[in-house]
Amino acid sequence: MRSGSGGILAGQGPSAAVRRSTCGERKRNLKRSTLRDYRQALDAYLLPAKHEANVSDTQFGRAPFAATSLPNIRPAQVKRWFDGLPYGRTAEKLLTIVTAIFTYARSEGWTDHDPTAKIERRPVRYSGDYDFYSREEIDALVRAAGTEQDAAVYVTAAMTGLRRGELMALRWRDVDFPGQSVRVRANLSFGERVTPKSGKVRSVPMVPEVAQALAKLSQREHFTNDEDPVFAGPGGGHIDGAVQRRRYVDAVQRAGLRQLPFHSLRHYFGSMAVNRASLVQVQSWMGHSHIQTTARYLHAKSQADDAALLAGAFAPSIHAAGPTPVIPGT
Numbered sequence: 001m002r003s004g005s006g007g008i009l010a011g012q013g014p015s016a017a018v019r020r021s022t023c024g025e026r027k028r029n030l031k032r033s034t035l036r037d038y039r040q041a042l043d044a045y046l047l048p049a050k051h052e053a054n055v056s057d058t059q060f061g062r063a064p065f066a067a068t069s070l071p072n073i074r075p076a077q078v079k080r081w082f083d084g085l086p087y088g089r090t091a092e093k094l095l096t097i098v099t100a101i102f103t104y105a106r107s108e109g110w111t112d113h114d115p116t117a118k119i120e121r122r123p124v125r126y127s128g129d130y131d132f133y134s135r136e137e138i139d140a141l142v143r144a145a146g147t148e149q150d151a152a153v154y155v156t157a158a159m160t161g162l163r164r165g166e167l168m169a170l171r172w173r174d175v176d177f178p179g180q181s182v183r184v185r186a187n188l189s190f191g192e193r194v195t196p197k198s199g200k201v202r203s204v205p206m207v208p209e210v211a212q213a214l215a216k217l218s219q220r221e222h223f224t225n226d227e228d229p230v231f232a233g234p235g236g237g238h239i240d241g242a243v244q245r246r247r248y249v250d251a252v253q254r255a256g257l258r259q260l261p262f263h264s265l266r267h268y269f270g271s272m273a274v275n276r277a278s279l280v281q282v283q284s285w286m287g288h289s290h291i292q293t294t295a296r297y298l299h300a301k302s303q304a305d306d307a308a309l310l311a312g313a314f315a316p317s318i319h320a321a322g323p324t325p326v327i328p329g330t
Helices: 016-023 032-046 075-083 089-107 135-143 148-160 164-169 208-217 241-255 264-273 279-286 291-300 304-314
Strands: 181-184 187-189 192-194 202-205
Touching (some): 032 089, 075 089, 135 148, 135 241, 148 208, 148 241, 148 264, 164 187, 164 241, 264 279, 264 291, 279 291
Antiparallel strands (some): 181 202, 187 192
């Protein structure tokens, strides 16, 4: 995608125009991870390749209008491209970026039209069918952990629902042993402490298994001051994310488990919590901005009570009732 003057927007590597229009770097104060995600999408799908004269029209290849100047990009081109993308978050994100580029381009007078204006968006819906480890599998993962600290990471992740970055940002002052809670004040993103994903500080109950694992970790010789990371690197700083990911994968392999992402430990927490707490409580503990996100875990909620309630609706009349069958396991 080129400006009206013919200059490639990526020519400034990337230009201020692209940064402002797609990332809102100055006005929206987005996190580095979000900015990097948008820039990667631009480079991979929407800007001309540096050493590529022709662009291919593939599902997730470079957009066919990537090398076209903005005023010459037609609505039909964009619609045909968007309709050909696989349904999902990536397609919606790419359309959002293209729309933002044209919004900024119009404000700068580079073009007087927006070819995305009449494209109907496709809301992404989630089935809520998460795959996660059972309690027995999590216990096996903990036993296979490479270090005592790794074991504490896995226990805390599975039984507090904290995101990986939130775990890595935990400091000892965030662990309230008397109050039996963990306070989530920050998220570690690209080595920097930033606000949690929801933008709000929250507290999560600390169950005995987590308290025991963290209490044991607090007895180490170094890095136990209030401002020290709970899960510390060799020099006392934050753990390197890439290293932690590799250690998790290795532990999964040693435990003989199917490979699931680290985030599945958070899904375990949500799926277990909805069986004992209200949806509002689980939303607060997990730091979800919208309760609809939390509601995805309802499929994991036990239906035993509801089944007993509903059974009365189908109970045979007293005159038609026969011998009561024996149900295995009851």
